[in-house]
Amino acid sequence: MIYTKKLLNKxxxxxxxxxxxxxxxxxxxxxxxxxxxNSPRVIYDWVNGIKLPSLENLINICLMxxxxxxxxxxxx
Numbered sequence: 001m002i003y004t005k006k007l008l009n010k011x012x013x014x015x016x017x018x019x020x021x022x023x024x025x026x027x028x029x030x031x032x033x034x035x036x037x038n039s040p041r042v043i044y045d046w047v048n049g050i051k052l053p054s055l056e057n058l059i060n061i062c063l064m065x066x067x068x069x070x071x072x073x074x075x076x
Contacts, residue, residue: 011049012074018047020065035060 021031028040028047035057037043045051053061062069 007076008052009074009076010052013052013072014047014049016072016074017043017053017061020061020067021047024065026064031061031064034064 021027028043031043032038032040042051046053052058058069058072061067062072
């Protein structure tokens with residue numbers, strides 16, 4: 001059996017996060033505060049598809065915005 005490794009689409013996941021923040025009227029600063037981050041800088045990286053949130057942060061984001069983790073996962 002040949003398997004082709006799948007990759008997460010950082011850009012699409014970032015767009016879903018951005019939209020969830022807009023829908024819930026949440027700022028980068030508020031999200032950083034709720035996730036107990038030192039700075040909102042990493043959230044900019046998530047939204048712009050540069051980095052992905054940790055699994056723990058992703059779960060908490062989904063809980064905050066009343067989404068399922070599966071709703072945020074996008075494969076290339």
